[in-house]
Amino acid sequence: MNNGKTRAVILLNGEPYRGEIPADGAYVICCDGAYSWAKGRVRIDENLGDFDSLDVTPIPPPLHTFPSEKDETDGELAVDRALSLGARSIAIYGGGGGREDHFLGNLHLLYKALAGGAASACLIGNGARLFLYGKGRQEFSCKRGQTVSLLPFGGDAHIMKLDGVKYSAGDLWLRYGSTRGISNLAAGGGELSFLVKKGYVLVIINEEVV
Numbered sequence: 001m002n003n004g005k006t007r008a009v010i011l012l013n014g015e016p017y018r019g020e021i022p023a024d025g026a027y028v029i030c031c032d033g034a035y036s037w038a039k040g041r042v043r044i045d046e047n048l049g050d051f052d053s054l055d056v057t058p059i060p061p062p063l064h065t066f067p068s069e070k071d072e073t074d075g076e077l078a079v080d081r082a083l084s085l086g087a088r089s090i091a092i093y094g095g096g097g098g099r100e101d102h103f104l105g106n107l108h109l110l111y112k113a114l115a116g117g118a119a120s121a122c123l124i125g126n127g128a129r130l131f132l133y134g135k136g137r138q139e140f141s142c143k144r145g146q147t148v149s150l151l152p153f154g155g156d157a158h159i160m161k162l163d164g165v166k167y168s169a170g171d172l173w174l175r176y177g178s179t180r181g182i183s184n185l186a187a188g189g190g191e192l193s194f195l196v197k198k199g200y201v202l203v204i205i206n207e208e209v210v
Contacts, residue, residue, distance in 0.1 A: 091121075
């Protein structure tokens, strides 16, 4: 990736993210109106979009201004840009709140990132962190007592060896159209793991501790 970086951070013009945005070792792409809440808070390497919701010229100046009438959202353009630079990890901030259609579309950007070659993709909001995982063993950390939900994405998902939660499982099918997997609880030291045998699994970690 640009300057040897393999991690990308994408800032979207949804609900402004209130927390700290780790940018060390990452290439930071700011989309259009996200500049209004992100400037001065995090280093921005590239501004990207059609800039129809921004009334100032962002810094650094955009390399290219896209037309407002286009097939892709600014978020999708940013994911394409990150992948073209070789990103293996993509974290999206500011993708929640506001319009539900934009939020659902942003979830699909996680799939686009994985399908495009990224090893991990997440959507981080003020109330929750959302991760999409494909085949293989997956491990992540959270706080004991946080609500953790696992949902199939795009079809049935088969997982095994679900550990680190109150309701663990050795062999679990998550059926598309079913709500099984909602509202588990992180247990032990907050180290969760599972093995994805088939499909994609969306993991939602609520920030509030029960």
